[in-house]
Amino acid sequence: MAKTQNHIGARMYEHDGTTGRFPLSGLHLFGVVLILMISEWLCFSSIAVAAESGKLVEKNGEYVFVESMDPATRLLLERAVKQGTITQDEYNRVIQESEQRAYLMQPSFKAWYDRGFNLSMNDNAFLLKIRGFLQMRFTQRYRNDGWRTGDSKNFPELLGVFGDYRANRSIDEASTFNIRRARLMFMGHLFTPDLKYFVQLAGETAENAQNPGSVQLLDAAVHSTHLPLFNVMAGQYKVFFNRSEINNATSMQFAERALVMDAFTASGLNRRDIGITVMNDEEVYPVNYYFGIFNGLGPGFNRFGTFESEQPTLGCPGGQTGGGPPNCPATQRNLNANFRNSINQLMYSARLNFNLMGRAGYGEGDMAYSETPQLAIGGGYAYNPGINVQTDNAFVGIDLANLNVRRQLAQFGNARQLGWGTLDYSTYGFDGVFKYKGFSLQGEWYWKNIDRHGKSAPCVQTNAAGTVCTTVAPGLLGNATGWYVQSGYFLIPRKLQAAARYAWWDPDTNAAGDLIKQVDFALSYYISGTYDHQVQIQYTNIFMGMGGFALGRSAPLPNLPTVAINSSGTVPLDANAKNLIENAIRIQYSIFF
Amino acid sequence: MGEPIRRLMVYVLVILITGIGCARMPYTTKTVHEDFRVAVAVQKEIAPAKYTHPVQLTADQVAAILRNFSLREEQRLPLRWFAEEVPPKPVFREEELVWVSPYLVEALQKAGPEERAHFQLFAPGMNRADTRNVTAGWVAVREPYLYLTIEYFHTEIPTRHSDPYYPNNPEMPPLPKTYLLFFEPGRFLVTDEKGARAVQFQDFLKTQVSPLNP
Numbered sequence: 133m134a135k136t137q138n139h140i141g142a143r144m145y146e147h148d149g150t151t152g153r154f155p156l157s158g159l160h161l162f163g164v165v166l167i168l169m170i171s172e173w174l175c176f177s178s179i180a181v182a183a184e185s186g187k188l189v190e191k192n193g194e195y196v197f198v199e200s201m202d203p204a205t206r207l208l209l210e211r212a213v214k215q216g217t218i219t220q221d222e223y224n225r226v227i228q229e230s231e232q233r234a235y236l237m238q239p240s241f242k243a244w245y246d247r248g249f250n251l252s253m254n255d256n257a258f259l260l261k262i263r264g265f266l267q268m269r270f271t272q273r274y275r276n277d278g279w280r281t282g283d284s285k286n287f288p289e290l291l292g293v294f295g296d297y298r299a300n301r302s303i304d305e306a307s308t309f310n311i312r313r314a315r316l317m318f319m320g321h322l323f324t325p326d327l328k329y330f331v332q333l334a335g336e337t338a339e340n341a342q343n344p345g346s347v348q349l350l351d352a353a354v355h356s357t358h359l360p361l362f363n364v365m366a367g368q369y370k371v372f373f374n375r376s377e378i379n380n381a382t383s384m385q386f387a388e389r390a391l392v393m394d395a396f397t398a399s400g401l402n403r404r405d406i407g408i409t410v411m412n413d414e415e416v417y418p419v420n421y422y423f424g425i426f427n428g429l430g431p432g433f434n435r436f437g438t439f440e441s442e443q444p445t446l447g448c449p450g451g452q453t454g455g456g457p458p459n460c461p462a463t464q465r466n467l468n469a470n471f472r473n474s475i476n477q478l479m480y481s482a483r484l485n486f487n488l489m490g491r492a493g494y495g496e497g498d499m500a501y502s503e504t505p506q507l508a509i510g511g512g513y514a515y516n517p518g519i520n521v522q523t524d525n526a527f528v529g530i531d532l533a534n535l536n537v538r539r540q541l542a543q544f545g546n547a548r549q550l551g552w553g554t555l556d557y558s559t560y561g562f563d564g565v566f567k568y569k570g571f572s573l574q575g576e577w578y579w580k581n582i583d584r585h586g587k588s589a590p591c592v593q594t595n596a597a598g599t600v601c602t603t604v605a606p607g608l609l610g611n612a613t614g615w616y617v618q619s620g621y622f623l624i625p626r627k628l629q630a631a632a633r634y635a636w637w638d639p640d641t642n643a644a645g646d647l648i649k650q651v652d653f654a655l656s657y658y659i660s661g662t663y664d665h666q667v668q669i670q671y672t673n674i675f676m677g678m679g680g681f682a683l684g685r686s687a688p689l690p691n692l693p694t695v696a697i698n699s700s701g702t703v704p705l706d707a708n709a710k711n712l713i714e715n716a717i718r719i720q721y722s723i724f725f
Numbered sequence: 726m727g728e729p730i731r732r733l734m735v736y737v738l739v740i741l742i743t744g745i746g747c748a749r750m751p752y753t754t755k756t757v758h759e760d761f762r763v764a765v766a767v768q769k770e771i772a773p774a775k776y777t778h779p780v781q782l783t784a785d786q787v788a789a790i791l792r793n794f795s796l797r798e799e800q801r802l803p804l805r806w807f808a809e810e811v812p813p814k815p816v817f818r819e820e821e822l823v824w825v826s827p828y829l830v831e832a833l834q835k836a837g838p839e840e841r842a843h844f845q846l847f848a849p850g851m852n853r854a855d856t857r858n859v860t861a862g863w864v865a866v867r868e869p870y871l872y873l874t875i876e877y878f879h880t881e882i883p884t885r886h887s888d889p890y891y892p893n894n895p896e897m898p899p900l901p902k903t904y905l906l907f908f909e910p911g912r913f914l915v916t917d918e919k920g921a922r923a924v925q926f927q928d929f930l931k932t933q934v935s936p937l938n939p
Contacts (some may be wrong), residue, residue: 242851244851246851246852246856250851250852252851256852256853256854259852259854261890263891319890320890321854321890325854325855325889328889328890330890330891330892353892357889369892370892370893378892378893379893380891380893380894382894383894414887415885415886491886493886493887493893493895494893494895495887495894495895499895499897500886500895500897501750503752503753569749569752625750626897626900660899660900661897661899662899663895664897
């Protein structure tokens with residue numbers, strides 16, 4: 133290769149010689165510069181070709197460097213040059229042609245295993261990486277007697293086509309196996325390493341799922357990293373809003389997130405959404421920004437899927453089985469129109485992250501055993517308007533507001549918001565993380581401002597004719613707030629981590645006796661010294677206050693015989709509710725391959 | 726919160742605090758050199774090492790010693806009983822010795838008795854946008870022995886902290902593997918008083934013909 137460069141150097145010399153035969157003028161000078169630039173380009177092009185003198189190839193699971201030219205041929209050629217049988221120029225030409233031939237003859241793709249199966253074109257213009265993630269779990273729970281009357285407020289079940297409220301009740305002890313996560317990922321880049329794609333399928337069931345798992349599209353996104361200051365991600369993915377929302381399940385200190393982490397997402401419904409985000413490269417800049425616009429209704433969904441029920445008379449809520457709301461005709465059909473009044477709305481999310489020391493990243497725990505302190509603080513704001521969580525008329529519990537939205541609220545513990553009409557969510561989150569030599573400390577504080585479109589207390593009972601409201605809800609829905617702090621330490625660097633967490637959550641700031649407190653301890657053993665292969669055991673204690681008013685589940689309920697008694701009855705679901713306590717031990721095996 | 730829970734929390738806290746200070750890994754104290762091909766640093770040992778640093782060696786001497794090392798990855802049990810033994814491979818290529826030796830000399834001169842000279846050799850990875858091919862390890866001298874340990878041998882190591890394809894997923898290098906090291910001529914590879922394998926490098930260097938005085 134060195135000889136090839138000498139040959140190139142000789143060509144450069146010829147150019148220089150050419151310039152010396154002409155008197156210098158401005159035009160000539162320009163010509164010289166142009167020729168020099170072209171020759172420079174030619175030189176580098178040639179060097180690039182000559183640099184392909186060999187490559188790393190995988191053989192028996194290891195990478196070995198293989199010269200593209202047969203060593204015996206090269207030896208003979210070198211001897212031929214020394215003996216004067218061939219000239220240096222002939223030698224250089226043959227070497228270059230041989231390398232060119234070897235380059236053209238080799239397969240145009242390569243396949244290998246490195247954190248997933250990789251298939252790539254040799255010019256790196258295309259990469260497909262296929263990965264799988266499996267999480268198997270055994271959970272042993274011990275619950276107090278309060279669970280016999282159950283939870284109808286935070287995590288109720290919504291069943292049937294009408295999505296009626298069902299209290300979640302159980303006996304004291306439960307033993308369950310669960311495929312908590314079963315993921316298949318397709319990722320890579322197209323045309324250039326700066327145009328990336330990511331598709332993730334899930335075929336799992338949550339611990340409290342009511343249906344067997346089916347394959348679902350979790351992520352489908354394209355990510356442009358052409359401009360480090362202005363990366364763009366579009367599609368369906370996790371919203372860059374707060375630390376626990378961004379972090380992946382593959383790199384958690386605990387087997388499961390705290391309940392409060394699930395409740396305070398950007399949309400208030402789900403961690404994932406469909407939209408577009410601009411951000412900078414977090415590995416390049418110490419201050420990172422993320423600004424995104426989304427549908428705001430969770431994965432695989434948009435606002436055409438949500439609606440308010442309406443009678444033939446405009447402005448009159450539908451859904452009741454007889455009678456009518458105040459100021460509306462009493463004898464109209466109950467299942468009539470789906471009025472889409474929020475299809476012009478979008479969710480907006482913004483986040484700033486300051487890497488004050490090092491690059492703490494989003495993975496939990498100091499797996500990297502940071503040699504220097506890593507400190508980052510951040511904050512996010514999300515505005516998600518026009519979420520219809522069930523029309524607030526006097527016929528709570530039987531309205532046909534979109535079931536997907538309502539079920540997402542119930543699944544993540546925000547069911548106290550159900551029934552309060554159309555809501556605008558303004559959510560704030562502030563977080564911080566510190567990592568140093570195996571020690572980690574992480575915390576977040578959340579606040580969700582819930583702005584109801586209907587400002588007055590909703591009507592829960594009308595007169596017999598259904599034309600005048602006689603009883604309204606005893607209180608108004610408040611805001612929500614919560615926080616958590618968690619810490620971990622690697623007792624054996626990169627192998628064994630102990631972690632503890634405390635989480636606190638007030639789902640309705642206007643209600644009393646509704647706090648949710650959670651304590652977790654976890655011990656994680658990382659089999660391969662990375663997050664990819666681990667066994668975790670986690671102990672969790674959850675206290676869930678059942679106080680406060682929940683529309684449609686607390687007294688007073690609509691009790692007009694002709695209207696709603698058949699659906700909601702007169703005895704509220706929380707009639708005998710007691711505070712709930714659960715102690716659970718989770719043993720989990722995870723492999724990310 | 727019940728009394729048993731409080732008690733459990735206290736126990737865990739005590740265990741955590743006790744654990745702090747027990748777990749350690751060697752850490753970098755000085756960076757000697759770093760470019761796209763090679764990085765050399767001085768690392769602090771976590772256990773008393775009592776090396777005889779600083780050491781005065783030339784780049785040629787270091788290259789001559791390292792050139793004669795070869796290795797084979799140690800298989801885990803029970804594979805070790807059945808796996809076919811592959812012949813050892815040279816640890817370094819000639820150009821790698823040219824790149825790394827001068828900086829190792831410098832590192833061995835700057836290192837203290839409780840420090841070692843750590844090196845990394847880089848080559849483009851299978852996916853240049855994500856990984857690089859790394860050979861890494863460390864060298865230390867406790868007269869009359871020279872110790873070489875290889876942590877990675879042509880191993881794919883991520884170049885970023887987070888996965889460029891799976892958003893915000895942390896990327897970790899694999900754990901170092903155990904390699905069986907060989908040295909030619911084998912008579913200079915001995916076991917020291919603590920049971921570690923090392924090269925009697927001064928004796929070996931005496932057998933080498935100086936390039937200045939062939």
